[in-house]
Amino acid sequence: MRPLMSSAAAVVLLFCANFAFSADLHEHSKVVCYWNSTSFERSGPGKLKVDDLKPALSLCTHLIYGFAGIKPDTFEVSSLNPNLDTGAGYGLYRQVTHLKREYPELKVYLSIGGNADPYEETHKYLTVTETSEARNKFIHSVISFLADYEFDGVDLAWQFPAVKVKKNRGTFSSLWHGFKKIINYGKFKDEKEKEHRDGFTILVRDLKTQLRTKNKALTLTVLPHINSSIYYDARNIVSNLDAIHLFAFDETNPERSPKKADYPAPIYESYGREPSDNVDAQTRYWSENGTPGSKIVIGIPTFARTWRLTEDSEIAGVPPVTADGPGAEGPHTAIPGLLSYAEVCSRLTESSVGRLRRVNDPSKKYGAYAYQAYDKKAGTDGIWVGFEDPDTAGNKALYAKAKGLGGVAIYELSLDDFRGICSGDKYPIVKGAKFKL
Ligand SMILES: *[C@@H]1O[C@H](CO)[C@@H](O)[C@H](O)[C@H]1NC(C)=O
Numbered sequence: 001m002r003p004l005m006s007s008a009a010a011v012v013l014l015f016c017a018n019f020a021f022s023a024d025l026h027e028h029s030k031v032v033c034y035w036n037s038t039s040f041e042r043s044g045p046g047k048l049k050v051d052d053l054k055p056a057l058s059l060c061t062h063l064i065y066g067f068a069g070i071k072p073d074t075f076e077v078s079s080l081n082p083n084l085d086t087g088a089g090y091g092l093y094r095q096v097t098h099l100k101r102e103y104p105e106l107k108v109y110l111s112i113g114g115n116a117d118p119y120e121e122t123h124k125y126l127t128v129t130e131t132s133e134a135r136n137k138f139i140h141s142v143i144s145f146l147a148d149y150e151f152d153g154v155d156l157a158w159q160f161p162a163v164k165v166k167k168n169r170g171t172f173s174s175l176w177h178g179f180k181k182i183i184n185y186g187k188f189k190d191e192k193e194k195e196h197r198d199g200f201t202i203l204v205r206d207l208k209t210q211l212r213t214k215n216k217a218l219t220l221t222v223l224p225h226i227n228s229s230i231y232y233d234a235r236n237i238v239s240n241l242d243a244i245h246l247f248a249f250d251e252t253n254p255e256r257s258p259k260k261a262d263y264p265a266p267i268y269e270s271y272g273r274e275p276s277d278n279v280d281a282q283t284r285y286w287s288e289n290g291t292p293g294s295k296i297v298i299g300i301p302t303f304a305r306t307w308r309l310t311e312d313s314e315i316a317g318v319p320p321v322t323a324d325g326p327g328a329e330g331p332h333t334a335i336p337g338l339l340s341y342a343e344v345c346s347r348l349t350e351s352s353v354g355r356l357r358r359v360n361d362p363s364k365k366y367g368a369y370a371y372q373a374y375d376k377k378a379g380t381d382g383i384w385v386g387f388e389d390p391d392t393a394g395n396k397a398l399y400a401k402a403k404g405l406g407g408v409a410i411y412e413l414s415l416d417d418f419r420g421i422c423s424g425d426k427y428p429i430v431k432g433a434k435f436k437l
């Protein structure tokens with residue numbers, strides 16, 4: 001009797017193991033890589049072409065093409081940059097999905113939203129959830145879009161309204177403008193939060209029903225500054241999602257906090273900071289609300305956030321530091337307040353002009369930073385840089401591993417050192433994370 005029971009049990013186990021294996025090859029080792037395809041339009045060393053993606057594709061399990069938008073009048077998914085994506089010019093959608101011929105294990109998804117859709121029009125991300133007519137138009141357009149361009153799935157990087165910046169005592173409201181408002185609804189207050197949350201749950205359910213018949217995936221990207229407990233009904237959407245990519249980074253950035261430079265992407269809470277602004281708090285929200293660990297994927301930024309230091313800034317550089325708006329733009333990316341890892345890294349070497357003083361993170365909890373203080377004699381501004389490097393990216397991967405999560409989501413490839421300018425090694429942040437999973 002006994003041997004029979006255990007061999008029967010073994011057969012059942014084997015069957016389950018096989019099933020799980022075929023269902024998700026990368027249950028705990030997903031390396032989801034986003035590509036901002038608009039980086040193709042940069043000039044100089046910041047321009048990332050399809051061939052430049054290849055060294056990453058043996059490391060990434062998923063490639064997410066960012067970003068498509070929604071048409072405000074018809075609620076259909078559409079390219080935000082037809083010349084690049086679909087047109088006779090480059091046709092990047094097809095070029096990218098055809099990479100699967102060379103990398104047969106790779107899954108390529110299209111992402112919608114991602115704050116690439118014009119800021120003035122983001123209300124459509126709410127309106128589309130409100131009626132079954134709007135939802136169905138959106139869903140039908142997604143299904144035919146994926147089929148036309150041969151994507152394996154769709155990612156919803158939904159542009160819900162961001163949490164308002166809390167005013168701290170002792171900080172002054174900013175007098176400085178000119179930094180593009182990326183994820184800010186200004187004074188907008190969503191009076192129909194619950195309706196939008198429920199509508200989104202139905203949209204996800206109905207979209208997944210359609211995708212299932214086509215064997216295509218559906219994932220969610222939780223963008224920075226969106227309060228999950230308001231807009232995501234975790235218990236009711238999770239069964240219709242293949243993964244949730246948690247962008248628990250850019251928590252502090254020079255747009256939201258112009259006068260105070262601080263860690264942009266901590267894993268854990270530290271003293272005096274907003275308790276929800278870290279990887280651990282957001283992971284706990286989803287997992288305490290019924291999300292299996294294997295569906296939670298931890299976002300890792302490849303970019304740094306920078307602030308300008310002036311004569312009012314503390315000289316020691318220990319965050320939080322008094323600052324005055326975004327740091328100067330970098331030579332490859334030309335965006336104030338942001339540097340790619342290649343741009344940061346080249347300023348950390350001993351011989352570099354404008355060398356930064358680097359401070360590592362032995363606690364493995366908060367991230368690395370580097371700075372150059374204000375120069376009193378010359379009267380020149382300093383800079384404070386909160387950044388991710390291969391070690392801190394590895395720490396986030398180790399967190400994912402220790403908690404039994406699904407893996408990591410790298411945001412994004414064009415802001416890693418994809419040319420290997422810094423140490424000769426291409427995609428050091430992707431590697432730093434991947435090898436710790
Ligand atoms: C993508 O890169 C372009 C070019 O640098 C930039 O203008 C744009 O803001 C980026 N988009 C996102 C969503 O990060």
Ligand SMILES: *[C@@H]1O[C@H](CO)[C@@H](O)[C@H](O)[C@H]1NC(C)=O
Binds near residue numbers: 163227230
């Ligand atoms: C998120 O929303 C909940 C209410 O649903 C609130 O209790 C919490 O404070 C909010 N978090 C932030 C960071 O605003």
